[in-house]
Amino acid sequence: MVKNVVASIIKLPVTQPLSLLRFFLSLLVGLYTYNSCLSYFFTFKNIKQYELNATWIIELFPERLFAFLPQDLVYWKAILVLAIIGSAIGFLGRISLLLLGTITFIFYGFDEGLGSFDHQVSFSSQVIFILALIPGSMGVSIDQYFINKWFKKDRFYSEARTYKWGVTLLLLLLILTYFTAGISKLRYGGTNYLDGNTIGFYIQDHTFEYPQGKHKLIIGDPSLPKTSKWKDDYGLQAYTYSNIQKSLTVRKVQYWIVEQPWLLKGITIFTIIFELGGFIVFFGSKYRNWYLFFAFLFHTTIGFLMGFTFYQYRLIILCLMDWKAIYAYVAHLKWVQPFLNKLNIKSI
Amino acid sequence: MNKLFAKKWYVVAVFTLVLAPNLFVAIAGVESFPFTQAPMFAHHIDKNSDFYVFKFEGVTADKEILNLEKYYGTSERDFVRHFFGKAYGVASGINPFSNKLGEDTKEKFEARMRTFFKNYTAFLKKEYNLSFNEIQLSIKKVDYYRNDVSNYNLIGIYNCSTNQYMYGEKRSSINN
Numbered sequence: 001m002v003k004n005v006v007a008s009i010i011k012l013p014v015t016q017p018l019s020l021l022r023f024f025l026s027l028l029v030g031l032y033t034y035n036s037c038l039s040y041f042f043t044f045k046n047i048k049q050y051e052l053n054a055t056w057i058i059e060l061f062p063e064r065l066f067a068f069l070p071q072d073l074v075y076w077k078a079i080l081v082l083a084i085i086g087s088a089i090g091f092l093g094r095i096s097l098l099l100l101g102t103i104t105f106i107f108y109g110f111d112e113g114l115g116s117f118d119h120q121v122s123f124s125s126q127v128i129f130i131l132a133l134i135p136g137s138m139g140v141s142i143d144q145y146f147i148n149k150w151f152k153k154d155r156f157y158s159e160a161r162t163y164k165w166g167v168t169l170l171l172l173l174l175i176l177t178y179f180t181a182g183i184s185k186l187r188y189g190g191t192n193y194l195d196g197n198t199i200g201f202y203i204q205d206h207t208f209e210y211p212q213g214k215h216k217l218i219i220g221d222p223s224l225p226k227t228s229k230w231k232d233d234y235g236l237q238a239y240t241y242s243n244i245q246k247s248l249t250v251r252k253v254q255y256w257i258v259e260q261p262w263l264l265k266g267i268t269i270f271t272i273i274f275e276l277g278g279f280i281v282f283f284g285s286k287y288r289n290w291y292l293f294f295a296f297l298f299h300t301t302i303g304f305l306m307g308f309t310f311y312q313y314r315l316i317i318l319c320l321m322d323w324k325a326i327y328a329y330v331a332h333l334k335w336v337q338p339f340l341n342k343l344n345i346k347s348i
Numbered sequence: 349m350n351k352l353f354a355k356k357w358y359v360v361a362v363f364t365l366v367l368a369p370n371l372f373v374a375i376a377g378v379e380s381f382p383f384t385q386a387p388m389f390a391h392h393i394d395k396n397s398d399f400y401v402f403k404f405e406g407v408t409a410d411k412e413i414l415n416l417e418k419y420y421g422t423s424e425r426d427f428v429r430h431f432f433g434k435a436y437g438v439a440s441g442i443n444p445f446s447n448k449l450g451e452d453t454k455e456k457f458e459a460r461m462r463t464f465f466k467n468y469t470a471f472l473k474k475e476y477n478l479s480f481n482e483i484q485l486s487i488k489k490v491d492y493y494r495n496d497v498s499n500y501n502l503i504g505i506y507n508c509s510t511n512q513y514m515y516g517e518k519r520s521s522i523n524n
Contacts, residue, residue: 051467052434052460055380056447094349109381113434115426117445122382126366133362135353163353169363173370180374181386187377188444189392197394201492207425213401213417214494216428218487219391220398221439228440230516231457232503234400234487235439238391239432242425 007343013323019140021319022131023088028312029124030084037107038076041068053113057105066110090141094132101129123177124312134166171320175278182275196264203305204258207242245307254305285325292321380447387444400487402428403500406480419476435464461513465506480508
C-alpha cells in the first residue's frame with residue numbers, strides 16, 4: 001500500500017504535471033494575495049486619489065467594488081479563501097480557478113494603479129486562468145474523484161495524456177513573456193543596453209537604504225529634441241526599479257560582480273539571447289528541458305542578487321519540464337534501478 | 349469537457365484568448381495588468397545617466413511652503429510610480445507604464461494633471477486637514493549614487509482654486 005502511494009507520487013510529475021501545478025500555484029498565488037495585496041488595500045488611505053489607475057478589467061466592474069470599505073473586507077476574504085481552496089483541491093475546480101484568476105486580475109490590476117505592477121503575478125495569474133480552460137489540470141482533484149465514482153469510468157483520468165495542447169499553450173505564454181522582455185530591452189535600451197551597465201546599476205542599487213524622497217529615480221534622456229521636452233525641459237522617460245536584497249553577504253557578491261565589466265556584458269548578452277531564444281523549447285524534449293533548466297537558474301540568480309523570491313515562476317517552470325524524458329533518463333541509471341524495483345515501478 | 353477539449357474551434361479560441369492580448373501589449377508597448385510588455389530594467393543606464401527625483405510642496409495663503417513627502421498616504425516609491433506612470437507620462441513615445449495608446453498631447457497631459465492634483469488636494473484636506481493655494485512640483489538632478497547634482501527646479505504649479513496646472517513655456521512666469 002505504502003509502496004503504491006510512493007510510486008504514484010513519484011509518477012505524478014509525469015502523469016499529472018498540470019494538476020500539481022494547479023495545486024501548488026493556487027496556494028502560492030492565493031496566499032500571497034491574501035497576505036499582502038488584500039490587507040494592503042484595506043489599510044490604504046488614498047483610494048480616491050487614484051482616479052487615473054483603471055486597468056482594463058477594473059473598468060469592467062462598478063466603482064463601488066473598489067471602495068475597499070472596512071465592512072467589505074470579510075466578504076473579499078471569504079471569496080478569496082473559497083477560490084484558493086476550490087482551486088487547490090479541485091472542488092468545482094475550473095470555476096474556482098476562473099474565480100481566483102479573475103480576483104488576481106482585479107487586485108493586482110488595482111495594485112498597478114497604486115504604483116506597483118507585479119510582474120511575477122502578471123504571469124502566474126494568467127497561468128491560473130489558463131488552467132481553468134485546458135485539459136489535464138483536473139486529473140487529480142475532488143471533481144475527478146466524483147466523476148470517476150459516479151460514471152465508473154476512468155476515461156476522464158486520461159485527459160492529461162490525450163491532449164498536449166494545454167502544456168504547449170503554457171510553454172508558448174512563458175517564452176512569449178521572456179521574448180517580450182528581451183524585445184523591450186532592445187526597444188528602450190537600444191544596442192547600448194549590451195554594454196552591461198544597466199544590469200550593473202540594478203545589481204548594486206540598494207533602493208531601500210536611501211531616504212524617502214530619494215527612493216524613486218526618474219531617468220531623463222538629454223538626447224531628446226527640444227520639441228519632445230514640452231513638459232519640463234528634462235525629457236523624463238522612465239522610472240527605475242528596486243533592488244530589495246538586504247543580505248550583507250550577498251552584497252559582497254553584488255559588488256564583486258559590478259567590478260567585472262566583462263561579466264556584466266556576458267550576463268547581459270546571455271540574458272537577451274536567453275529571452276529571445278525561448279522558441280527552442282519546441283525543438284524537442286532535450287532542448288525544452290535544458291532551456292527550462294536555465295530559466296530556473298535565471299530566476300534563482302536574479303532572486304539571489306535582487307531579493308525576489310520568484311517561487312511562482314520557478315514552480316511553473318518545474319511543472320512544464322518534460323518529466324517523462326527526465327524519468328526515462330534517470331530510470332536507466334544503475335544506482336536508481338534497485339530503488340525503482342523496490343517500488344515496483346517498471347515504466348512511467 | 350473531454351469532447352470540448354478535442355474541438356478545434358475551442359483550441360483556437362483558447363489560444364487566441366490567451367495570446368492575442370499578450371501579443372497586442374508587446375507590439376503596442378503598453379501594459380495593463382496582467383498583460384505587460386515588460387519594461388522593467390529595460391531603459392539604458394550608466395554612470396553618465398541623468399537621474400531625477402520629484403518633490404511635491406504645498407504653498408499656503410501665507411506663502412508658507414510644506415514638503416508633502418510625509419503626506420503621500422503611501423510610500424514615496426509607489427506615489428511617484430503612480431504619478432509618473434499614470435499622470436505625468438513619458439516625454440517621448442508611447443508611455444510603457446500605462447494602457448494609453450499613442451503619444452501624449454498637451455490636452456491629455458493637462459487633463460491628467462488636473463485630475464491627479466484635484467484628487468490629491470482633496471485627500472490632503474480630508475486626511476491631514478491641509479489646505480493650500482498651490483502645489484508646486486520640482487525636480488532635482490542626482491547622480492548614479494543619488495548624490496545631488498543640482499538644486500530643486502520648479503517644473504510646474506497646480507493652482508488649487510482654478511484647478512489649472514502651469515508648466516513648460518509658462519514656467520518663466522512661475523519662476524518669477
